[in-house]
Amino acid sequence: MPLLHTTGRDARLLLVLLATAALHTVPAAPAAADEPGWTAEPAAGTAAARPGGARPYFYLEGAPAAVLEDRLALTNTTDRERTVTLRGAAAGNTADGAVAVRPAAPGPGAGDAGSWFSFGAAATVTIPPRTRAVVPFTVTVPPAAPPGDHPAAVIATEAGREAGVRVHLRVSGPTLTALTVEDVAVRGRGASAVVAYTLVNRGNVALAPRPALRAEGAFGEVPVGGRRAEPVELLPGGRVELTEPWPGAPVLDRVRVTVTVAVPDGAEAAASATAWFVPWRAAGWTGAGLLGLGGTALAALFLVRGRRRPRREPADGATGGTDRTGGADGGPSGKPAETNPAPEHELTGASR
Template sequence: MTTRVSALARLTAALAAALLLASPTAAFAEGENAVTWSVQPSTPQGPDDRTEFDYTVAPGATISDWVAISNFSSRPATFRVHAADATTDYNTAAFTLIGADQASVDAGAWTSVDSAAAVCADTNDAAERACAAGLGVTITLEPGSRADVPFTVTVPHDATPGDHAAGIVASFQSEAVDSTGSAVSVEQRVGTRIYLRVEGALLPKLALTGLVSGYDGSWNPFGGGTGRIGFDVANTGNMRLTATPAVHLTGPFGTDFGTVTLDPVTDVLPGGVAHVEALFADVPPLMLLFADITLAAAPASGVAAAQDAAPAVLTESTVAWAVPWSLLGTIAVLGGGTGTWFWWRRRSRQLLGFELAAFAEQIRTEERINRGASAPEHESETAR
């Protein structure tokens, strides 16, 4: 169903898009023909107060729902609306979706938008990528209009218990010019989340893996450096979890550099891994640093997660070398310079001794020559 969007709503969305470009419910394509649109949960009559889709169902269940696509632009725009599997971004720990040319195999593959195809054959080749790029439905919205689009989630009878995640996406394709002046096609995607829990045995479980420690020294031989403690937060269970990491850093003889409590890693999906790093500034190079890591988990947000139990607190330890390279280098330079000076001084004395000995020998030789030259003359005078 397509309806008109009020001018006030259009202005509000445009401002939201300009201020919150990373928002999951607004997007903005720059240029004279700017396109601004949103994706949000809806009903046949229009959007409701939900911010995401959150379901708890039994294996084999079918869910029917609606999603609203709104065009807040002053020009018509065509969107491809489809579902895609969700994952946890390794570098940012953010909820993200697989690429537009990747075929879904989990909740995204279970979700059909307006009865369109949602699954591609698993061939792992160009044919699969082309299929994935064509899934879903294409809709064209007039300026200021909205389409309420039905979709169906068909949960397999053998679906694994626990949490599954996906997103319904409206993608807009436009042309742009790259740094070389060549025309390129740009696809921008805006979506809303689907959290789906399949009933059955639940296992809340996290793991601390991939510990990496290091120390970045200062050029100042007497200054402190930066201690770096990195690790991966891996969800090895079947429930979405939020984790709060903390790192306590110490040095030799009980030197305490304090504790860094990092921002919570929210909604880590089952099978997801997020990399986290703690930084400690102004740490003196004491040769060794000892880091104790704790990871406190909590249930994720959402309707189903409200009653979840959290796993026990995890702890791990690691050691980092904090070698005072600048100081050692300075000592080496000074030591080398001092040693060179002493060597040069000793060598100079030796050379001076050699020169004096040679000069003395030269004088003695000249004296012998002079005595030898005067001896015959003296003998001749004596004979007369």
């Protein structure tokens, strides 16, 4: 179990840190070509017993100004000497939800939990062949450290290869569970459609939220899938962008998608977005066809109207006609005769 020390026991702690790491002989084991030949893990209750006593990570908890202690086991399974360097690092979420380490902030009182670690004289450890070294380390919590979880890791480095061991570090005090769902959107169409959303941990403890999706269309509920098979580990202050496949997305509909996220203690958050599903390609071909059909109908209408235009009839009393060979009576050659009747010639001077 982790030990809790007060600042009054610094002298004893310093002696422990300056002591040489305990070395234990282990059986030789051939290392695979792609393996470094050494491992790093939390030390079990006794240095020799790993089966059944191994821990997957460190768990440390204490009040502000406390000094916490634990031990790391480094095992060299090869026939040559290994030199491993140790450091602490803060951990956080990547954009896609993974957990990664960050460089430690400088200064003993920095807010970055990676700067709280100390390995004393054992910061660089030389491990003989086929040997296990148990290295003590401490975590000094700053007096002004805020309560809640401070994810961290112990990083071991040798010849450019790093191995990290998670440290679940909690500062005693009030805890707050709070998260939000943001930026819900539907991307893609058909079998490639996905629902994208962002989860933000606004509390001070790590969460394992389980998102659930629901979609309502114009004609009722639309199947959109269930909960994620594995919960996401959302660290304090973490912000992750997730996507859920939606291979059964509708072809033509207006859908409101709601993402609801619950955590084990009962806290819940939700957000929604509206998406239109329109087969734009088919709509484009349909529109082009209707436009072409309308153009054809309009052209046909103008053609029919042109053919049905009425002719002008000659007025009553017209006597002129067109002469094929020389012209019309009283009119110029090759042109139609005047439509008005020719006046009668009077004999001037004759009595009537």
